[in-house]
Amino acid sequence: MPGTSTPLCQALGTTWWLELPTSLTATAHQAITTDIIHCITAFEANYSRFQATSFISQLNSTGELQHPSPECVAALEYGQTLYSKTDSLFNMLIGTHLVKRRYDNNYSLTPTPEPTQLPNPLTDLQISAEKITLRNGAVDMGGYGKGYLIDQLADRLAGQHELSHFLINGGGDMYAKTLPDSPVTIYLAHPTETNLAVASTTLQNEAFAASSPHLRSWTHRGKDYNHLVQTHTDAPTKLVDGVFIKADQAASADALATTLLLLNPADITAFCSSRQLAAAWYDVATAKLTATPTFLPLQRL
Amino acid sequence: MPFAIIAVIVIAAIGAGLFIFNNTAPATPVTTDTATETAIRPTNETDTAESNTATETSESDPDTDSATAYTDGTYSASASYLTPRRTEQTIEVSLTVENDIVVDANVMYDDLAEGYSNDNQARFDRAYAEQVIGQPLDTISLSRVGSASLTSGAFNEAKAKIATAARS
Numbered sequence: 001m002p003g004t005s006t007p008l009c010q011a012l013g014t015t016w017w018l019e020l021p022t023s024l025t026a027t028a029h030q031a032i033t034t035d036i037i038h039c040i041t042a043f044e045a046n047y048s049r050f051q052a053t054s055f056i057s058q059l060n061s062t063g064e065l066q067h068p069s070p071e072c073v074a075a076l077e078y079g080q081t082l083y084s085k086t087d088s089l090f091n092m093l094i095g096t097h098l099v100k101r102r103y104d105n106n107y108s109l110t111p112t113p114e115p116t117q118l119p120n121p122l123t124d125l126q127i128s129a130e131k132i133t134l135r136n137g138a139v140d141m142g143g144y145g146k147g148y149l150i151d152q153l154a155d156r157l158a159g160q161h162e163l164s165h166f167l168i169n170g171g172g173d174m175y176a177k178t179l180p181d182s183p184v185t186i187y188l189a190h191p192t193e194t195n196l197a198v199a200s201t202t203l204q205n206e207a208f209a210a211s212s213p214h215l216r217s218w219t220h221r222g223k224d225y226n227h228l229v230q231t232h233t234d235a236p237t238k239l240v241d242g243v244f245i246k247a248d249q250a251a252s253a254d255a256l257a258t259t260l261l262l263l264n265p266a267d268i269t270a271f272c273s274s275r276q277l278a279a280a281w282y283d284v285a286t287a288k289l290t291a292t293p294t295f296l297p298l299q300r301l
Numbered sequence: 302m303p304f305a306i307i308a309v310i311v312i313a314a315i316g317a318g319l320f321i322f323n324n325t326a327p328a329t330p331v332t333t334d335t336a337t338e339t340a341i342r343p344t345n346e347t348d349t350a351e352s353n354t355a356t357e358t359s360e361s362d363p364d365t366d367s368a369t370a371y372t373d374g375t376y377s378a379s380a381s382y383l384t385p386r387r388t389e390q391t392i393e394v395s396l397t398v399e400n401d402i403v404v405d406a407n408v409m410y411d412d413l414a415e416g417y418s419n420d421n422q423a424r425f426d427r428a429y430a431e432q433v434i435g436q437p438l439d440t441i442s443l444s445r446v447g448s449a450s451l452t453s454g455a456f457n458e459a460k461a462k463i464a465t466a467a468r469s
Binding site: 002104185187191212 | 442443449
């Protein structure tokens with residue numbers, strides 16, 4: 001299963017790649033590729049808040065969604081669980097804050113004052129099979145949606161397509177299904193020097209996600225902004241420059257990578273230890289890469 | 302000649318069960334000055350410094366691949382130099398070349414495998430990190446790069462620019 005630099009498609013604001021077994025016939029390869037692109041496109045149409053007709057945009061604009069699909073219910077309920085699992089750090093209702101920050105459909109990036117109160121995903125978002133109601137805030141699946149989709153694609157490749165090994169890469173977040181004793185080597189990109197990798201590691205039937213405050217960041221009238229919304233009042237005075245997570249599921253890895261960026265570097269260790277996370281984080285100034293034991297192996301480049 | 306990636310592993314376990322990976326060559330590109338660049342080019346292994354020795358340890362038959370510009374093998378060179386404070390320092394550089402690609406490289410200062418006795422050495426390592434990157438850029442598969450979202454497009458563009466520059 002060789003790596004590839006040929007993109008599969010552009011979706012959810014980033015580039016996607018797909019590695020498939022070399023044993024596939026050209027016809028089978030094409031059929032699987034087409035199917036996966038269709039799934040990605042459909043997910044973006046349904047769940048991106050940047051798509052005006054998506055379920056999420058309908059919910060955000062009207063405050064309710066009648067007769068949601070079971071998939072939509074499951075995706076939003078998953079987002080709610082992340083709030084609990086992260087001691088309320090991960091909040092899927094920060095959409096309003098991002099829009100006020102003008103991290104919006106047009107990337108206008110001219111921030112306006114944000115709400116002082118944060119919505120509560122467990123009480124402000126009411127979910128049932130018949131109706132979803134949003135009382136406060138706006139849903140943004142940006143913190144876990146890409147990973148959630150990667151998990152869906154992985155299930156489809158392993159299940160419906162019966163593939164023994166593959167790798168999905170959605171803008172740097174991945175899932176690798178591997179043959180026994182055949183881990184795949186991946187590279188951890190430098191958070192600011194994007195032509196460089198700082199280390200390599202391996203994946204074996206697991207997911208990977210990365211996040212950085214330096215990406216999707218901008219300056220307006222002398223003030224720096226990024227895509228992160230501080231969800232606790234004791235906002236960090238300094239952020240780590242890049243975090244990397246391994247987990248069984250890409251959605252979890254995606255969300256946890258975002259969550260670690262909301263913590264002081266000194267608090268990351270305790271957060272990871274208490275949850276036994278496989279995590280690594282990088283400090284640009286010192287070129288120091290720190291990792292929990294479960295993240296290994298790790299090789300500096 | 303395509304550049305390649307250096308793999309230098311320095312692992313230190315600390316009390317909290319964490320592993321800190323300090324790289325002797327921080328992956329931050331900086332402008333390379335001529336003096337340091339000539340010291341690390343495999344073509345210049347015999348004239349890397351004002352004094353001292355240069356050796357080649359070839360591990361393959363040089364006649365087997367006449368298409369390559371450089372004979373496979375490990376090259377090393379040591380040199381001494383004077384700092385602005387007029388103290389004498391030594392440096393030893395070794396490179397392993399396979400098929401015109403630097404697949405391994407190491408720098409030692411004053412017989413220290415890691416750490417710096419002054420900032421200039423740190424600056425040299427950063428320059429060296431940019432110039433002697435072990436794996437050809439053309440062979441890095443973007444599907445294997447883990448990064449924060451939206452990095453990949455920029456990475457692709459940066460990679461294309463660097464690969465073009467390397468061929469010129």
